Amino acid sequence: MLNDFNDLIKVASSKKLCESDYLALIPYIANKEMEVNDNDVRALIRLISNLFKQVALDAKFDEKKIRAIMTKFRDAGRRSAPWRPTSSKVPGRPQDGEDGNRTARWLLDVKHKFYATEVLATLVEVKYYLQTLSMEGAPDTSKYGLSTLFTPWLLEHKVDPGKYSDPIQLDPINFNDFIESPRSIQSGHIFPLDRGGVHHPSNTFLMLFRSNQIQGNMTVDELLKFMRRTISRHDTALQNNSILEEKIRELTV
Structure with a gap:
């Protein structure tokens, strides 16, 4: 069975795909997780991209x-x-x-x-x-x-x-x-x-x-820290009756 699947993976890189290919090969390759090899991912991208195209066409896109x-x-x-x-x-x-x-x-x-x-x-x-x-x-x-x-x-x-x-x-x-x-x-x-x-x-x-x-x-962590710091400064400025902050709020309401 293992050799059969490995042969199918090689074939899946070139042959016309059908529903049984998606049902059999995608789980087989996915179960290898990060242990996949070059042949596995060549077949997987063809399977997933063709499946994407098929379901989108079926949905009339x-x-x-x-x-x-x-x-x-x-x-x-x-x-x-x-x-x-x-x-x-x-x-x-x-x-x-x-x-x-x-x-x-x-x-x-x-x-x-x-x-x-x-x-x-x-x-x-x-x-x-x-x-x-x-x-x-x-x-x-x-x-x-x-x-x-x-x-x-x-x-x-x-x-x-x-x-x-x-x-x-x-x-x-x-x-x-x-x-x-x-x-x-x-x-x-x-x-x-x-x-x-x-x-x-x-x-x-x-x-x-x-x-x-x-x-x-920025990294996402840096972005979140920047956003929190910026919001905090604006809130503090408003509490301190900053004329600039009040004008900013007026112009953006």
Whole structure:
């Protein structure tokens, strides 16, 4: 049976998928948790991404918009952000992977801030799909048994509609809103890459565009301390009858 499953995993990377593949292979791979290998995650990302597409199409979402979300996840998961501002070969020329454009993260130098192994980068992308399938109003995936397969080793919640909220504002994220406006949601790192954070499933989350703006280059812990300190100072200023604070409150009411 083990050899049969391993053979199926290799085949799942290329063959046309059917419902039985989702039901058999996703649990088998997920049960390996962080012990998965390159072949496992290559099959898993194909299984999860195709399942995402299928359930979204079944729910009557537009195929072109679904593909846009899938491209967004690939560019934020397995692929790096552009790592050079312009082409070093020919001014104005589109960059290729070697010249600074997006490339597979595991092809970068291990010391590069965008580097991640193929396993980790792919699991990040899988996590983005599962977070999206856990948004408010997401298509029902209950018949595929995903609910607890990835909790807690990859996710902090069940894969059920309405279980995922923005990690900064803690607001629910609506699936339909995301499909209609992909830029409203961004991928973020709780500990920013510029600060020494890594592209690892435990450090990556989808968040509202506004939340990413608010966080900036701070860690979430730094952000919360900054917000508490700022609110406290404003409250103190108001209690001390600060003219500026009163004017601020008047202008924002």
